[in-house]
Amino acid sequence: MWRLSHEPSSREMFQARMRIVRAKWQQRADELHEQLKSWPSVLGFHSNRLFVILANSWLWAGEGGRVAYGITAINAGVFLGWCIPRLRPFMSRHFTHNVLSGKAYTMLTSVFSHASLMHLGFNSLALISFSSAAWWILQDMQNRAPSGLQEATPKWHFLAFYIAAGLASSYVSHVAQASRLRLVLRNIAKPERAAAALKAAASIKPSLGASGAIYAVVALTAFYYPSTAVNIMFIPIAVPIGAAVSGMVALDILGVIRGWQMFDHWAHLGGAAFGALAYWDGGRTWDWHKQMNKGKVEQRVKAAVEQMEQENSKSTDA
Numbered sequence: 001m002w003r004l005s006h007e008p009s010s011r012e013m014f015q016a017r018m019r020i021v022r023a024k025w026q027q028r029a030d031e032l033h034e035q036l037k038s039w040p041s042v043l044g045f046h047s048n049r050l051f052v053i054l055a056n057s058w059l060w061a062g063e064g065g066r067v068a069y070g071i072t073a074i075n076a077g078v079f080l081g082w083c084i085p086r087l088r089p090f091m092s093r094h095f096t097h098n099v100l101s102g103k104a105y106t107m108l109t110s111v112f113s114h115a116s117l118m119h120l121g122f123n124s125l126a127l128i129s130f131s132s133a134a135w136w137i138l139q140d141m142q143n144r145a146p147s148g149l150q151e152a153t154p155k156w157h158f159l160a161f162y163i164a165a166g167l168a169s170s171y172v173s174h175v176a177q178a179s180r181l182r183l184v185l186r187n188i189a190k191p192e193r194a195a196a197a198l199k200a201a202a203s204i205k206p207s208l209g210a211s212g213a214i215y216a217v218v219a220l221t222a223f224y225y226p227s228t229a230v231n232i233m234f235i236p237i238a239v240p241i242g243a244a245v246s247g248m249v250a251l252d253i254l255g256v257i258r259g260w261q262m263f264d265h266w267a268h269l270g271g272a273a274f275g276a277l278a279y280w281d282g283g284r285t286w287d288w289h290k291q292m293n294k295g296k297v298e299q300r301v302k303a304a305v306e307q308m309e310q311e312n313s314k315s316t317d318a
Helices: 010-038 041-060 062-083 085-094 106-112 117-143 155-188 191-202 211-224 241-258 265-281 284-292 294-317
Strands: 229-231 238-240
Touching (some): 010 041, 010 294, 041 062, 062 155, 155 211, 155 265, 211 241, 238 241, 241 265
């Protein structure tokens, strides 16, 4: 057994955490191997091999990737609800945000809701593609934090950022639609504008999807690494991410001006603005939150160190 001569750094806690995670996966592999001994040899071999492949994929995905996979799994679970006809009225009430519903919680639940497989696929691919970059950005923010408080992983920062971005983009969309609805109600009493007002009212539809939150992740990455080349679907050449995001924002602004209805352009712009705000903030808000909960953080650090010592003691005895 050994004891650290200093307060553990974020890197040391992360390394200890990963040792614990790998040990747990190894324990699961050993338990599965014992259970499969009674199976036919061919079936047991392939089952064991599949577990190893999945475990390695999970471990090599990195913290950011694992958070993205978790979010994608939630999105997929919600999507399955849309696939069941009997559940669609329930899904429409609780997993889409309607400005007329009077519900606030749907601004969150709608972020995890996708009504089409293509919508879910595109958003999941984008989230997984940029999750590692976002994780490293938040790790860099942690290293620059003025308080010097350490943390074992920025995954909670990433998750909080994603949820806050989703709420912010939903709120921007809500305000835009509410403003539009007020304008419609003012004009609907005027005979010469009633037809146009009714047409505009019919275009105000419930919103759903993670696009706003993902926009924030992509925008944050673009501010940190503006010259990094990325490949965009349907464009045969790689372009700097800063230019790509600028083009996407310009397209959404044009969509707002022209009144395009295919996408929720206000939610996209809200997500991009949140990503820009997070870049400007530089993790100070998250650091302030950690200072407010310093006692709980210290307890978790102590628990992590004790667990690390126990793991090292076991490995030494072995």
